[in-house]
Amino acid sequence: MTYYPTQSLVVGMTVIRRDRQLPPGVYGKVLVRQGAPVQPDTVVLQGSQPGDFVIIDALKALNITLKDGGALTEDLLQVRPGETLDKEQPIMIIGSGRRARTLGSPVHAVFVRLEGSQIILRRDPVDLQIKALTPGHVSAIKGNESVTIETVGALIQGAWGNGKETYATLTLEPEGGIEALANTDDPMQRVSGTAMILNKPINDLNVFRFAEKLELGALIAPSMTSGLREIARRQKIPILIVEGFGDLPMSEIVYNLLRGNANRPAAIDAHEPGRWSAERPEITVPLSTTAKPPAPDVNLPLMEGSLVRITRQPNMGVTGRVYRLIDVPRPVENGLLVTGAEIRTANGQVYFAPLANLELLGRPPEAPGRG
Amino acid sequence: MKGANVVKTATGSARSGTLGAILAADIGGVHTRAVLLDLVEGQYRLISRAQALTTAAPPVGDVAVGLRHALDKMTLQTGRYFMDNQNNILLRGTQDGSGANAFFATASAGRPMRVTLAGLMPDMSLAAARRALNSTYIELTDVLSLNDTRTPEAQLNTLLRNQPDVIFVVGGTNEGATAPIRELLKTIRFGVLLSLDPKPAVLYAGNEALHAEVADMLRADTRLYIAPNVRPNLRSDSLEAVELELALLYGEWRAASVGGFEEVKSLSDMGVLPTxxxxxxxxxxxxxxxxxxxxxxxxxxxxxxxxxxxxxxxxxxxxxxxxxxxxxxxxxxxxxxxxxxxxxxxxxxxxxxxxxxxxxxxxxxxxxxxxxxxxxxxxxxxxxxxxxxxxxxxxxxxxxxxxxxxxxxxxxxxxxxxxxxxxxxxxxxxxxxxxxxxxxxxxxxxxxxxxxxxxxxxxxxxxxxxxxxxxxxxxxxxxxxxxxxxxxxxxxxxxxxxxxxxxxxxxxxxxxxxxxxxxxxxxxxxxxxxxxxxxxxxxxxxxxxxxxxxxxxxxxxxxxxxxxxxxxxxxxxxxxxxxxxxxxx
Structure with missing residues (x-):
């Protein structure tokens, strides 16, 4: 039985390549060279979100009619394509002297073109900048819209984010909880601007209030009730949910990796997953290393020894290694017959889970890497 | 399920015969399923079937990988190879019985094709167009019609913001007036001209008297597809040809979009059809x-x-x-x-x-x-x-x-x-x-x-x-x-x-x-x-x-x-x- 499961990247040390892109429909340019080193706040792309188009019927505006076969010609224009116009600046003049008729721009805009008798202008664009988000170097450039940043470090993919991003130092929630910290006299010196890793799910609006009071840079939580989703989206800081919605604990493997990187700076990309896109929110912790580690393995079959996470109840979030693959359908608690695998955890417990409910985290220890 | 040996196809030209061994794959949102059909004592039979998870999304991002996983399973079941040593999918059959003689692909995976619909009357040509669109995986981003109270400028800006993959233009019976369609086409033309690359394709299935004019207006600036009128007269719809055109358009769009459909399309005898x-x-x-x-x-x-x-x-x-x-x-x-x-x-x-x-x-x-x-x-x-x-x-x-x-x-x-x-x-x-x-x-x-x-x-x-x-x-x-x-x-x-x-x-x-x-x-x-x-x-x-x-x-x-x-x-x-x-x- 060969089964290629879904995969989630939870890796302690790997090469991470991430595309930084201008949003669709934005004109722009790349501000960095291939191979150039970048810092999290290096602006790598700059673009303009085009403004709306304005269409002016020149004949109507000038109150003129053309003879059969007549046309407005470009020599009547007072401007060139791409030229920025002030409001009321002449676009076209017909006639001369006292009988001249002038068509002025109704708005501050860019002249696009004359199409028949229609004049097309574009309102002012909105400028935007895209930063590198993580330190590293530019490993690839695609056209005028995409730059690939390569870095080395730990990578943890989550389930949901509120669409914000930042670069901040990871801190662990103290034992007394974020609430206790928010109620101390001068907590900000220690946690202001940091990305706090919460121990418990976010089931309470107060967590956001505490985060604001503490001036946190980001929140990383195991789970959150979906009822708080809209409020989380309105928060100014990134909120990254690792496991999913509801009352789910953080997988041991994820928590251990985050805890092992506490007090290190990390890129928190709380990308909000879309229905038709598979991009996920993720945490990148840049780490220094003497030897370049391999890129994450993808397209791996499930094998005995594979490191996996169970992604549905029962035992959701449990991680362990595949002990045995079971290709004869076996009943689970609800009576469904499924093919699956037995998973052995670090403390020696063995669980059976359907193949469909296993997410691959890593290859077996003895299997060769990609190099 | 016995019955007459006829399937009415969208082209209206059903053909009986033998293609030899047929491999078909359906690439769904979650699973890619492959089936192998072949002749057994002169009759086509299901020989093998296999499935694997669809691999359109990152980190793999290539549906052909999931297809290969399914074909690997099929090889284990049948002993028949579907890939050569370089992992190329074998088609047109080989003398040793490897591969298949024909390959068909259908897909429903990935985001639907974004379509802006433009037409005249909501209960006539636009209703017919909506029925045709029901046959394909689309997301309707906007509808432009005679009942639209927006200015052409507002219509244009909405069209540009929506960034449709296709603009589907209908309207008018073949004997009807052409002026309202011409007005509509002006907005469509602006939409095409002012769109960033990749520009939306245009599928025209309106008044057939305007075919030449539509071609003059749009052919130089985008990919233009012309199909018979969806509403040739006041009494009836004619959807089969435009549905097939939409299916082929979907296949082209799907192949050009992310997910590695291009290879699957190139192998398939009919492109990538909507499931x-x-x-x-x-x-x-x-x-x-x-x-x-x-x-x-x-x-x-x-x-x-x-x-x-x-x-x-x-x-x-x-x-x-x-x-x-x-x-x-x-x-x-x-x-x-x-x-x-x-x-x-x-x-x-x-x-x-x-x-x-x-x-x-x-x-x-x-x-x-x-x-x-x-x-x-x-x-x-x-x-x-x-x-x-x-x-x-x-x-x-x-x-x-x-x-x-x-x-x-x-x-x-x-x-x-x-x-x-x-x-x-x-x-x-x-x-x-x-x-x-x-x-x-x-x-x-x-x-x-x-x-x-x-x-x-x-x-x-x-x-x-x-x-x-x-x-x-x-x-x-x-x-x-x-x-x-x-x-x-x-x-x-x-x-x-x-x-x-x-x-x-x-x-x-x-x-x-x-x-x-x-x-x-x-x-x-x-x-x-x-x-x-x-x-x-x-x-x-x-x-x-x-x-x-x-x-x-x-x-x-x-x-x-x-x-x-x-x-x-x-x-x-x-x-x-x-x-x-x-x-x-």
């Missing part, structure tokens, strides 16, 4: 057969999209719902049907928050399956309501016809390979049909595969279909309500002479397995208050391929108590019944 459109070929055929006087129905609840295709004596209608699905669309589906509606199918009290949380997690991990009873009930409840809502929405195009008695269920939640009775239960609960219902389950993606094959070799498709390849369950679903404690007495007489009798209590279900390859005659005696097609005593012959008889003694409509404890007792009984446990009867 629903290919499947509609088979539903049309089934709906024409004399043994299906009430027609045929296909319900495919996918991860992101649900399709309902009904065939009635040559008419076929497809309705696609991109807001109903059991995976990436689970949240939208829950919002559409309403969380309180879902609770009526649960044996436990659940808050709206628990239901929505469940839907979100299913959205994040659409490939997962329920492994505990609580999850099974939550997912089953959502599925029932998706089926109900999708069919209810599709029925407007059925001209008052009832739900057909032959139903094909597809999609990972309904067509569960090792648990066929579960899909049958969910379907019956969602639709609550009455009569003798034949439910076919298609866990292998055979229906779209055969529908695609039918474009080039209808005989191959029909011979395979007629060989009884889909697991089937015959459901006895009497109308009314039993007045006594027993709903029905069922007697099954096998061809060898063995006879068994079963009693079905009122309010219960009973699953009676039919041994493979056995012919059987079933006699049903119903209690007072219940009837099958108006009769209290019915005899039927079980079809080839039937794996079980599902006797539904619950009457219609199915009664669900508002009291959670009483409801739990019934639901647990029904779930036990489909597991074949005596407690269910």
């Amino acid at each position: 629903a459109q290919a499947a509609a070929n088979i539903v049309r055929y089934l709906g024409e057969l004399p043994e299906n006087p009430t027609g045929a129905l296909l319900i495919d609840v996918g991860s992101g999209i649900t399709s309902v295709t009904a065939g009635f004596k040559g008419d076929v209608s497809t309705t696609l719902r991109a807001d109903l699905g059991l995976g990436i669309s689970a949240v939208l589906a829950t919002q559409a049907v309403g969380a309180p509606t879902i609770t009526r199918w649960l044996s436990f009290a659940a808050s709206d928050t628990e239901i929505i949380d469940y839907a979100w997690n299913k959205t994040f991990r659409p490939t997962t399956i329920p492994a505990v009873q609580r999850d099974l009930e939550l997912e089953g409840a959502l599925l029932r309501e998706i089926v109900k809502m999708a069919v209810s929405g599709a029925r407007h195009a059925w001209n008052g016809r009832a739900v057909p008695n032959r139903i094909i269920a597809a999609g990972g939640g309904l067509a569960v390979e090792h648990n066929p009775a579960l899909g049958a239960l969910l379907l019956l609960d969602g639709l609550q049909p009455t009569g003798v219902i034949t439910i076919h389950l298609d866990p292998f993606g055979l229906i779209p595969a055969l529908g695609a094959v039918a474009y080039l070799d209808s005989a191959a498709a029909i011979q395979t279909l007629d060989s009884g390849i889909l697991p089937s369950i015959t459901a006895l679903c009497p109308d009314g309500r039993a007045s006594g404690s027993v709903a029905m007495e069922v007697t099954i007489k096998y061809a060898g002479g063995r006879e068994i009798g079963r009693s079905v209590p009122a309010g219960s279900l009973r699953l009676i397995p039919i041994p493979a390859g056995q012919k059987a005659r079933v006699t049903v005696k119903l209690s007072r208050g219940l009837s099958l097609g108006g009769k209290r005593r019915v005899t039927i012959d079980v079809e080839n391929g039937t794996t079980a008889l599902l006797c539904d003694g619950r009457g219609r409509p199915i009664s669900l108590s508002r009291d959670v404890n009483r409801r739990a007792a019934n639901l647990q009984k029904w779930y036990a019944a489909i597991r074949g446990q005596e407690g269910g009867a």
Whole structure:
């Protein structure tokens, strides 16, 4: 039985390549060279979100009619394509002297073109900048819209984010909880601007209030009730949910990796997953290393020894290694017959889970890497 | 499923013949399913089937990888190689019997094609265009019409913001006025000129008198496709040609979009066809057969999209719902049907928050399956309501016809390979049909595969279909309500002479397995208050391929108590019944 499961990247040390892109429909340019080193706040792309188009019927505006076969010609224009116009600046003049008729721009805009008798202008664009988000170097450039940043470090993919991003130092929630910290006299010196890793799910609006009071840079939580989703989206800081919605604990493997990187700076990309896109929110912790580690393995079959996470109840979030693959359908608690695998955890417990409910985290220890 | 050896294709040119070994793959949102058909004693038969997870999304981002995983499994099953040493997929066959002679691909994976529709009258050409669009996976981003109160400038800016993949222009009968269409085309032309690359393609299927003018206006600036008018006169629609054009356009767009479809398209004899459109070929055929006087129905609840295709004596209608699905669309589906509606199918009290949380997690991990009873009930409840809502929405195009008695269920939640009775239960609960219902389950993606094959070799498709390849369950679903404690007495007489009798209590279900390859005659005696097609005593012959008889003694409509404890007792009984446990009867 060969089964290629879904995969989630939870890796302690790997090469991470991430595309930084201008949003669709934005004109722009790349501000960095291939191979150039970048810092999290290096602006790598700059673009303009085009403004709306304005269409002016020149004949109507000038109150003129053309003879059969007549046309407005470009020599009547007072401007060139791409030229920025002030409001009321002449676009076209017909006639001369006292009988001249002038068509002025109704708005501050860019002249696009004359199409028949229609004049097309574009309102002012909105400028935007895209930063590198993580330190590293530019490993690839695609056209005028995409730059690939390569870095080395730990990578943890989550389930949901509120669409914000930042670069901040990871801190662990103290034992007394974020609430206790928010109620101390001068907590900000220690946690202001940091990305706090919460121990418990976010089931309470107060967590956001505490985060604001503490001036946190980001929140990383195991789970959150979906009822708080809209409020989380309105928060100014990134909120990254690792496991999913509801009352789910953080997988041991994820928590251990985050805890092992506490007090290190990390890129928190709380990308909000879309229905038709598979991009996920993720945490990148840049780490220094003497030897370049391999890129994450993808397209791996499930094998005995594979490191996996169970992604549905029962035992959701449990991680362990595949002990045995079971290709004869076996009943689970609800009576469904499924093919699956037995998973052995670090403390020696063995669980059976359907193949469909296993997410691959890593290859077996003895299997060769990609190099 | 016997019948005339003709499939009416969209091109109207069905061909009978042999292509040799045929490989077909359906690339769904979650699974990629491959089937191999070949000649056995002069007749096409299903030789092998295999599935793997679809790999359109990162980190793999290439559907051909998932296809290769499925083909690897097929090689293990058959000993036949489908790839060479360089991992290239082998087509056109080889002398040693490797590969296949033809390859067909269908797909429903990935985001739908964004379409802006432009036309004149909402109840004429635009209505016809919407019906044509129902056959393909699209997201309608905007509609421009004569009734539009926006200025052309506002229309243009909306069009540009929406960034459609295709602008579909209709309007005017062939003898009608051309001026309003010309005005509309000006806005479309501006939209094309001012769009960033890749510019939207334009499909024109309006007044045919303007074909040359449309070509002059648009051909230089974008990819222009011209099809016959969807509404050539005031009396009738003409959709088949434009539906095929949309399918081919979808294939081109799909191949050019992310996910690695280009390789699959280049290998396929028909490009990448929309799954629903290919499947509609088979539903049309089934709906024409004399043994299906009430027609045929296909319900495919996918991860992101649900399709309902009904065939009635040559008419076929497809309705696609991109807001109903059991995976990436689970949240939208829950919002559409309403969380309180879902609770009526649960044996436990659940808050709206628990239901929505469940839907979100299913959205994040659409490939997962329920492994505990609580999850099974939550997912089953959502599925029932998706089926109900999708069919209810599709029925407007059925001209008052009832739900057909032959139903094909597809999609990972309904067509569960090792648990066929579960899909049958969910379907019956969602639709609550009455009569003798034949439910076919298609866990292998055979229906779209055969529908695609039918474009080039209808005989191959029909011979395979007629060989009884889909697991089937015959459901006895009497109308009314039993007045006594027993709903029905069922007697099954096998061809060898063995006879068994079963009693079905009122309010219960009973699953009676039919041994493979056995012919059987079933006699049903119903209690007072219940009837099958108006009769209290019915005899039927079980079809080839039937794996079980599902006797539904619950009457219609199915009664669900508002009291959670009483409801739990019934639901647990029904779930036990489909597991074949005596407690269910």
